[in-house]
Amino acid sequence: MINLRIDDTPVQARPGQTILTAACEAGIRIPTLCHVEALTPVGACRLCLVEIRNWNGRLVPACATPAQEGLDVVAHSDKLTALRRTILELLFAERNHICAFCVSNGHCELQDLATELGMDHVTFPYRFPSLPVDASHPKFGLDHNRCVLCGRCVRACSEVEGACTWGFSGRGVETRVEADLGDPWGASRTCTACGKCVQACPVGALFEKGKATAEQVKRPEILAEVTERRPRA
Amino acid sequence: MNADLETRVAEFAKAYAGQPSELIQALHRVQSELGYVPPAAQAAVARVVGVPLSQVRGVITFYHYFRATPVGRHTLRLCLGTACHVRGADQVLKAIREELGVGLGETSSDGLFTVEGVRCLGACGLAPVMMIDEEVYGKLDPKRTKRILRGYREKAE
Numbered sequence: 240m241i242n243l244r245i246d247d248t249p250v251q252a253r254p255g256q257t258i259l260t261a262a263c264e265a266g267i268r269i270p271t272l273c274h275v276e277a278l279t280p281v282g283a284c285r286l287c288l289v290e291i292r293n294w295n296g297r298l299v300p301a302c303a304t305p306a307q308e309g310l311d312v313v314a315h316s317d318k319l320t321a322l323r324r325t326i327l328e329l330l331f332a333e334r335n336h337i338c339a340f341c342v343s344n345g346h347c348e349l350q351d352l353a354t355e356l357g358m359d360h361v362t363f364p365y366r367f368p369s370l371p372v373d374a375s376h377p378k379f380g381l382d383h384n385r386c387v388l389c390g391r392c393v394r395a396c397s398e399v400e401g402a403c404t405w406g407f408s409g410r411g412v413e414t415r416v417e418a419d420l421g422d423p424w425g426a427s428r429t430c431t432a433c434g435k436c437v438q439a440c441p442v443g444a445l446f447e448k449g450k451a452t453a454e455q456v457k458r459p460e461i462l463a464e465v466t467e468r469r470p471r472a
Numbered sequence: 473m474n475a476d477l478e479t480r481v482a483e484f485a486k487a488y489a490g491q492p493s494e495l496i497q498a499l500h501r502v503q504s505e506l507g508y509v510p511p512a513a514q515a516a517v518a519r520v521v522g523v524p525l526s527q528v529r530g531v532i533t534f535y536h537y538f539r540a541t542p543v544g545r546h547t548l549r550l551c552l553g554t555a556c557h558v559r560g561a562d563q564v565l566k567a568i569r570e571e572l573g574v575g576l577g578e579t580s581s582d583g584l585f586t587v588e589g590v591r592c593l594g595a596c597g598l599a600p601v602m603m604i605d606e607e608v609y610g611k612l613d614p615k616r617t618k619r620i621l622r623g624y625r626e627k628a629e
Contacts, residue, residue, distance in 0.1 A: 397524070406526025408533040419525040420511050421533075429525065 243310040245289075252306035259287055259301040262314060269314050270323055270352055272330075272441055273389035274302040277463040278398055283390055284330075286323050286352065289314045298322075324358045332363040333412070334370065335384040336442075342455035343443030349387060366412075375425030379437050379447055381416070386444035388414055391459070392436035399462050404430040416444075435462065474512050480505075481516035492523045495531060499538060508539045544579045544586040546624060549603040553592035559599040560613070565589075567614035571621045584628055585621070 241252045245262050252261035257280060262269050273284035282300035289301045292311035301314070313319065330336075330349065338344045352358075370383040393405040393416065404427050408417040418427040437445040438458045446455045484501045488494035498521050503509050509517070509532060518528045532538045550568065552561050565575070568587060572580040576589040585604075595601050598610025602617070609620055 393526075403524030403526055406524070406530045408529050410534050417526070417529060420514055420529045 241306050241308050243306055243308065243312060245312040246314050250306075256306050257302055258289060258299075258304050258306050258310070258312055261306045262301065262312075267314055269301050270355060271302055272348055272352060272387065273391065275391055275439060275441075275459045275462060277466045278391060278394040278439070281390060281394070283388070285326055288319060288322060290316065290319060320356060323352075324356050327353055327356060327358045328361045328363055330387050331358075331361050332365050334366070334368060334386065337384075340452050341385060341443040342446045342450045342452060343385075343457070344453040346453070346456045347443060348441035368412075373424050374448070375423035376427075376430070376432070377425065377448075378432055379424070379434065379445060381424055382444055382446070383415060384444075385442050386416055387442055388416065389441060390416075391439040391441060392416060392445055395435045395439035395462055399465055400431060400433050400435050402429050402431050402433070405436060435465075438462070477510070477512050478516045481513045482520050485517050485520040489520050490522050492521060492527075495521050495523055495528065496535075499528070499531060503538060508542050510540060510542075514540070542579065542583075544584050545628070546585050546604050548585050548587045549590045549593065550576075550587065551591070551593045551595075551599070551601045552589045553596070553599075555592075555596035556600040561600040563614050564600050564602065564612045564617050567617040568621070571618045582625075584625065 241254060243250055243252060243261065245258070245265065245267050248265065248267065250261050250265040250267070259269055259271065259274060269287050269289065271284065271287040273282070274280055274287065280302040282303035285300060287301040288298045290313040291297050291299060292313060293309065331353070336349065338347070338350055341347065344350070372383065373381040388407070390407070393407065396405045397403045404418050405416055408415050408421055418424045419429055424430065434447070437447060438461045440457060441459070443455060481502055484505050485498040488498040495517070498517050499509055502513055502517060506513060514528045514532060515525060518525050532540055548568070550561060550565060569575050572585055572587065574580050574585075574587055576587055579586045593601050593603055593608070595608060595610060598608070600612045601608060601610045602612060603609070604620070604624065
């Protein structure tokens with residue numbers, strides 16, 4: 240076992256565990272958006288940034304940093320909350336997140352994080368980009384306005400379903416989640432319509448057709464349930 | 473036509489067959505042969521190299537070097553870097569637009585020019601600068617820009 244401290248509490252971790260899982264098992268909550276159990280950690284959203292006291296106060300993503308002997312981790316401080324809030328504000332300012340008529344209102348990880356971190360207003364100017372909605376798939380829809388580019392759908396599709404339908408296109412502020420060669424979702428040759436991407440999506444970007452405002456409940460745990468049942472090599 | 477294109481692309485990418493790590497090399501080869509990588513060619517590369525379509529799409533759209541649409545006979549790269557900006561690159565761009573009828577990232581209707589904006593050609597002393605293919609044109613003003621473009625047009629006729 241590896242011994243480390245998180246918020247001055249002694250915590251034990253098994254080799255290979257990340258700071259985030261160790262904290263989680265010790266009952267210490269660290270905010271995260273792009274991480275979900277069963278998918279490869281990518282450290283994309285930076286919300287799980289923690290400070291390592293004995294690394295000169297370096298900030299590292301808890302989801303992608305292995306637990307190591309003797310680490311002195313700060314998971315909660317005013318500085319970290321301020322940083323996390325800024326990240327959230329940037330996410331909200333980047334696209335058009337209008338909770339009031341979102342299918343995921345009330346069941347949205349982005350909304351929950353804003354509440355948890357006390358983000359009551361956005362100090363950056365909103366970009367209000369003009370983004371399309373892809374409703375070409377018979378069962379599901381993709382609303383780019385609500386996407387936070389966490390990549391959970393991309394990883395669920397390649398790592399759990401194995402279809403590799405979703406990918407990122409473009410770069411920077413032009414980045415979009417797109418199917419295959421940028422085809423409409425409904426025209427995708429590789430999509431199996433399994434719906435794992437929809438369950439993995441933390442916000443209302445991917446949704447089931449027929450769901451009205453606040454009706455879309457997601458079940459990202461399904462990814463771990465599926466992979467746990469798999470025979471191990 | 474499409475089947476023919478696929479066979480050609482498969483031939484270009486043959487050296488990288490079954491090697492996902494060589495995806496970028498394969499796309500380079502295809503673009504050097506065709507001048508661009510249309511969706512049908514992207515799909516063919518994906519199949520030969522052995523990567524998902526979404527990954528090819530990701531690479532093509534991430535790197536500005538790759539293009540999915542045909543290019544004009546000449547590539548005009550107008551510098552939009554700091555020095556050129558200060559010395560009036562926007563006026564040069566306006567002249568290009570007036571002369572060719574297209575702006576950044578577009579190809580003129582006669583297929584002669586593709587206009588691209590780049591950040592710094594490394595010749596700030598000559599600002600504002602543009603390159604047409606391998607030729608560098610510095611100290612531009614709107615009048616001279618138009619004269620240069622007309623020169624290319626006349627040569628093409």
